[in-house]
Amino acid sequence: MAAGKGREHAADDDSSSGGTDVVAGGGYPAACDTAARKLLYDMVSIPSPSREEERAAERLVDFFEANGREAWIDEVGNVRAPANDAVLLTSHVDTVPGDIPVEVRPAPPEGELPEPSDVRVGEPGDPVLWGRGAVDATGPLVAMAVAAVKTGVSFAGVVREEVDSGGARALIDDRDAPEAVVNGEPSGWQGITLGYRGLLEGTYVNTSESGHSSRPEPNAIQHAIDWWHGVEEAFTPDDAETAVFDQVTTKPISIDGGLSDDGLAVETTMDVQLRIPPSRPVDEIHELAEAELSTGSVHWGDPMPPVMESPRTGLARAFRVAIRGAGGDVRLLRKTGTSDMNLFAAAWDCPMVTYGPGNSDLDHAPDERLPLPDLDRAVNVLTEVCRERL
Numbered sequence: 001m002a003a004g005k006g007r008e009h010a011a012d013d014d015s016s017s018g019g020t021d022v023v024a025g026g027g028y029p030a031a032c033d034t035a036a037r038k039l040l041y042d043m044v045s046i047p048s049p050s051r052e053e054e055r056a057a058e059r060l061v062d063f064f065e066a067n068g069r070e071a072w073i074d075e076v077g078n079v080r081a082p083a084n085d086a087v088l089l090t091s092h093v094d095t096v097p098g099d100i101p102v103e104v105r106p107a108p109p110e111g112e113l114p115e116p117s118d119v120r121v122g123e124p125g126d127p128v129l130w131g132r133g134a135v136d137a138t139g140p141l142v143a144m145a146v147a148a149v150k151t152g153v154s155f156a157g158v159v160r161e162e163v164d165s166g167g168a169r170a171l172i173d174d175r176d177a178p179e180a181v182v183n184g185e186p187s188g189w190q191g192i193t194l195g196y197r198g199l200l201e202g203t204y205v206n207t208s209e210s211g212h213s214s215r216p217e218p219n220a221i222q223h224a225i226d227w228w229h230g231v232e233e234a235f236t237p238d239d240a241e242t243a244v245f246d247q248v249t250t251k252p253i254s255i256d257g258g259l260s261d262d263g264l265a266v267e268t269t270m271d272v273q274l275r276i277p278p279s280r281p282v283d284e285i286h287e288l289a290e291a292e293l294s295t296g297s298v299h300w301g302d303p304m305p306p307v308m309e310s311p312r313t314g315l316a317r318a319f320r321v322a323i324r325g326a327g328g329d330v331r332l333l334r335k336t337g338t339s340d341m342n343l344f345a346a347a348w349d350c351p352m353v354t355y356g357p358g359n360s361d362l363d364h365a366p367d368e369r370l371p372l373p374d375l376d377r378a379v380n381v382l383t384e385v386c387r388e389r390l
Contacts, residue, residue, distance in 0.1 A: 029104040031127035036379050037372050040142040044131035045102045050094040050163040060157050067149045076170040079157035086389045087153040089144035091184025092161035095133035096364045102131040121359050122371035134370040136363040140184030140356025147382035161340055168340035177348035180315045183341040186358030189377040190328035192319045193354035198276035198306035199338045206296030208266045219266040221257040223295050230292035245334045249275045278308040304342045313351035322384035326377055
């Protein structure tokens with residue numbers, strides 16, 4: 001255990017006694033009266049933006065060691081707690097930057113919204129934990145850590161998901177496929193995510209001769225803009241009713257251009273992203289985008305392939321049974337972004353889903369918060385799924 005931290009209650013102990021091992025804040029709000037709620041309060045209280053996850057990772061290791069599980073931080077910063085590989089529970093330790101004061105507030109009465117939010121979560125009077133990462137994805141991460149301790153399945157908390165998925169890539173390189181994967185992201189405690197679009201990132205580069213701005217010939221900056229307009233048109237769906245998940249969507253991320261240092265050329269670079277549905281091969285998207293080039297070149301990064309899992313796997317069925325058993329109404333989701341599940345699905349031939357408490361409308365938002373009863377329900381669902389798979 002890290003120096004200066006007292007031993008905490010085991011994960012199965014839901015007593016309401018106060019904690020003294022909190023990393024930040026000095027004490028727990030009254031509503032943080034279970035192991036899961038205390039751990040979430042601790043973890044959200046520790047800033048953990050990408051590449052600054054060490055303190056949060058140490059807190060996770062403390063939690064596993066306090067509950068009799070071996071855990072360590074590997075060379076890339078991942079928290080590793082291997083055990084029974086019937087299920088691997090994995091979520092990311094990092095968050096996006098942002099300072100949201102950590103506090104627990106009751107959800108307001110029906111019809112009212114808390115300042116400064118326009119998103120309602122929680123039943124009236126439910127304790128709601130505010131703080132960066134409460135939804136994406138510290139809430140899912142904590143639910144998985146507690147369920148892993150309760151059931152003895154494998155756990156990994158990975159780093160850098162918000163920037164380059166470096167932790168997930170290292171995990172794949174370092175271990176064999178488990179029998180099943182549950183990836184932690186907010187789906188709502190009643191939902192399971194089965195699909196994500198893929199991601200193709202590229203940088204357009206071009207140079208043209210300098211000349212007076214009154215000349216009609218296009219310069220490198222105009223060529224970049226023309227190329228991107230062509231790409232946008234090439235992937236505009238024929239049917240305006242096509243669901244976003246089934247579209248290739250295009251987004252310029254940044255553009256930089258102007259005279260070279262010697263004044264003899266106009267240079268430009270433009271970073272772009274294309275989101276790819278499972279129905280479209282990545283190679284096809286790459287080729288169609290390059291077909292719009294008349295000059296310049298594009299340097300492509302490693303693609304994040306799309307994924308669409310079957311709702312009929314034994315793992316998905318176990319989630320449906322567990323959610324219904326907890327009184328929930330099951331929702332099967334497809335997400336228009338990406339997650340580490342894209343990488344796991346490309347590397348490992350095993351059933352997988354993404355699951356976790358939290359409303360994804362609050363991802364990265366200044367009003368990020370999680371109702372604590374939803375955390376409890378997610379722990380119970382994950383525990384039942386893991387026990388069914390053992």
